[in-house]
Amino acid sequence: MPTGPGDVLALIRAGEATTRGALLEQTGLSRMTLSRRVDTLLSAGLVVDDGGAGASSGRRARLLRFHADHAKVVAVAVDTTHARIALTDLVAQPVAVEEIALDVTDGPAPTLAAITAAVTALLERTATPVSSVCGFGLSIPGPVDPLTGRPNQPPMMPGWDGYPMADEVAAALPGIPVVTANDADAAAIGEERSRPSTTRAMCLLKVATGIGTGIIIDGRPYRGLDGGAGDIGHVRLRDHPDALCQCGARGCLAAVASGRAVAAKLRERGIPAQSGRDVGRLVAHGNADADQLTREAGQLIGEVLATVVCVLNPEVVVVGGAMSSAPLLAGLRETLYRLTPARATRHLTLEMGRLGDDAAVVGLAHAVVDEVFSAAAVNARLGA
Ligand SMILES: [Zn+2]
Structure with missing residues (x-):
């Protein structure tokens, strides 16, 4: 196996080998090379x-850790209505x-300009020099082509199809690599990594x-041929042919x-709501x-x-x-368990x-770090 510094770092980052002894064993390198x-x-x-x-017992193996800072x-x-930065x-x-308020239907140029301005302000406020930023991750509520990193016919984002959003961000923050993703894919990575152990298959x-x-799947996001995997929001239901x-x-x-649809139904009942977030707040308030x-x-x-x-x-x-929320999960459970054979949900947690x-x-952030500190990237920077 290749055993440059990047490969050694990968073992340390994954927690697979965090002492020199364990690294020697896993890499097969000589003591001097390691x-x-x-x-x-x-x-x-x-x-x-x-x-x-364990400084008092000087013989305890010294631990090597990825330097988080x-x-x-x-x-x-x-x-659709805001960005979390x-x-x-x-x-x-x-x-x-x-968070900043925005409207993705305004199109990519004004949306991305508002985002880069807010990021610049955040870096200034936290006294973070641009040179200490190793990467930029950007997710959108629509499919992202895994090959180009561009939006791929996002149903709710007029004007964004094929837009070079990574290039636009990189122009505002030069020298910083940009990773783009679909938001549900990004959230799935975040939730999966927060679990105590890797899941064989997870759906967010x-x-x-x-x-x-x-x-x-097996700890890695599955995005499909053109980034559309998992985009279930636009499956047509038989019983609602007129719903636009x-x-x-x-x-x-x-x-x-969707939150938009539920908000519209609430407005019909005289309750003001526009977004999924408004609906979530109303549920939280009983x-x-x-x-x-x-x-x-x-x-x-x-x-x-x-x-x-x-x-x-x-x-x-x-x-x-x-x-x-609890009522959403209750509703999901009702139909999910009714429509699937018991075998399919036997080991399923919702x-x-x-x-x-x-x-x-x-x-x-995980996706950016995985890319910027991959074994190959680190070997290329530090010399394998
Ligand atoms: Zn639709």
Whole structure:
């Protein structure tokens, strides 16, 4: 196996080998070569030697750790009505978070300009020099082509199809690599990494102003041929042929069960609400109409989720997004368990996300660090 400094760092980062002894065993390198690799990582500041651990018993193996504060990551999760902007360390812990209001239907240029201005202001406010930022993660509520990193016919984002969003961000923050993703995929990565152990198969269901899923198989996101994997919001339901969706079609799941759809039903009852977030707030405050309509939305989404569960056979479905709540989960359970054979749900856990609103920014930060500190990237920078 290749055993440059990047490969040694990969073992340390993954927690697979965190002492020199374990690294010798795993890499098969000579003691002298391994020592050189570790010294390279130490002097580059990528690894810290926990020399103090057990200092009184000097023979205890010294632990090597990935240096979480070596650099920072900027992560921006764009949603339909706002963007969440986070500055994180290299283990994806947010050190500063803020939100700005926006409207993705304004198009990419003004949206991205508002984002880069807010990021610049956040860096200034936290006294973070641009030179200490190692990467920028950007997610959008629509499919992202895995090859080009550009939006791929996002149903709710007019004007964004094929837009070079990474180039535009990179022009505003020169020299910083940009990683782009679909928001449900990013949230799935964040939630999966926050679990105590790797899941063989996981599905994140995001229910907010739109509906989508992110799929993780063997610890890695599965994005499909053109980034559309898991985009279940626009599956047509048989019983709702007239419901007009924001994508222009009729009868989509999102047209009847998204936060936008539930908000519209609440307005018909005289309750002001515009977005999935408004619906989530009403549910949290015990509004009975919002509770009932959210549960009904859960039942409809469960009908489509039943097929997802039968195809993927996941260990866990994590429910995130602004509408994630007890009534939503109750509704999902009702149809999901009714429409699937017992075998398909025998080992399935259906649960709320652990990261709340931070899921996508945390997932983006992991994705950026995985890319910038991959074995190949580190070997290229430090010399294999
Ligand atoms: Zn649609």
